Amino acid sequence: MEAAAAPLVRREELVAQTRIGDRQAFVTLYEPDFDGVFDLVLRTMRDREVAAAVLRAALEKAWNVFREQGATYDVSGWLYAHAREAALSFPAKRRPAARDREALDYTQVECKRLSDPSCGFDKDLMELVWDTAVALDREDYSLLDLHVRRDLSVETIAEHLGLPADQIKVRLSRLCDSVNDSVGATLLATRARHNCAGLDAELSGFPSNVRRTVRRHVQECSHCRETKERFVPATEVLGSFALMTSPPGLREQTAHAFLRIKPARRSSRRRGSVLLRARLLPYR
Ligand SMILES: [Zn+2]
Numbered sequence: 001m002e003a004a005a006a007p008l009v010r011r012e013e014l015v016a017q018t019r020i021g022d023r024q025a026f027v028t029l030y031e032p033d034f035d036g037v038f039d040l041v042l043r044t045m046r047d048r049e050v051a052a053a054v055l056r057a058a059l060e061k062a063w064n065v066f067r068e069q070g071a072t073y074d075v076s077g078w079l080y081a082h083a084r085e086a087a088l089s090f091p092a093k094r095r096p097a098a099r100d101r102e103a104l105d106y107t108q109v110e111c112k113r114l115s116d117p118s119c120g121f122d123k124d125l126m127e128l129v130w131d132t133a134v135a136l137d138r139e140d141y142s143l144l145d146l147h148v149r150r151d152l153s154v155e156t157i158a159e160h161l162g163l164p165a166d167q168i169k170v171r172l173s174r175l176c177d178s179v180n181d182s183v184g185a186t187l188l189a190t191r192a193r194h195n196c197a198g199l200d201a202e203l204s205g206f207p208s209n210v211r212r213t214v215r216r217h218v219q220e221c222s223h224c225r226e227t228k229e230r231f232v233p234a235t236e237v238l239g240s241f242a243l244m245t246s247p248p249g250l251r252e253q254t255a256h257a258f259l260r261i262k263p264a265r266r267s268s269r270r271r272g273s274v275l276l277r278a279r280l281l282p283y284r
Helices: 008-019 023-045 048-069 075-089 098-103 117-121 123-134 138-148 154-161 165-191 197-204 210-220 222-230 234-240 250-259 267-280
Strands: none
Touching: 008 023, 008 048, 023 048, 023 075, 023 138, 023 250, 048 075, 048 250, 075 138, 075 154, 117 123, 123 138, 123 165, 123 234, 138 154, 138 165, 138 234, 154 165, 165 197, 165 210, 165 222, 165 234, 197 210, 210 222
């Protein structure tokens, strides 16, 4: 998911210009990551209009922090962290709309990112992985996304979120294990149960919780355990999903809205007013 970053010298110029209040320089600085940040926010919020508002709020917040605290070397990771924070602070009053699920294809794959590119044609697997990711809450999903889709290391995430690396490492490890185990158990139950008489018999009893039954069975059955380990990890599939395309004109309109904001006198008032303004600005 890497964006084409500006050459180092050019980037340093942009950083220096941004620091003295050049909004156009900041637009140029965030430009390579615009699609990636939109993808992160949209996949976290799963609502295009909300994602556009969150994106604007995140960029404005990042701008203010940049001006107050100075540049960061890893601008991309820093932007993603701000985008995640903006998404998590947005009111959770709306759930993903069905029309969005139909209109947007969250499961298109960049096959080259898969260790076995042929898996990219397995639409049922893609849907299963995405449905499992969607079942996570926004905080967990976005943390997992930073790691498996933005390729940010534990240390980088910890630094940008201001949390201990050990804490992030444990959370990510649990998240990855949970998602991989959930998808693997479902695949075992739906695609490989007939390879093991024991598992087939247990599932033939229509257990109330199929995944729990499979997990318990796998602990005792090395054959099924090996089968499960041969499935492509769900986190690898999640990392291979193509970037969601931002709505036509959003990039230009976001930049235009950002450039026309006048400097506020006090940062404490500016933060509130900017967030509100960012939410209200239409992007169509
Ligand atoms: Zn078995």
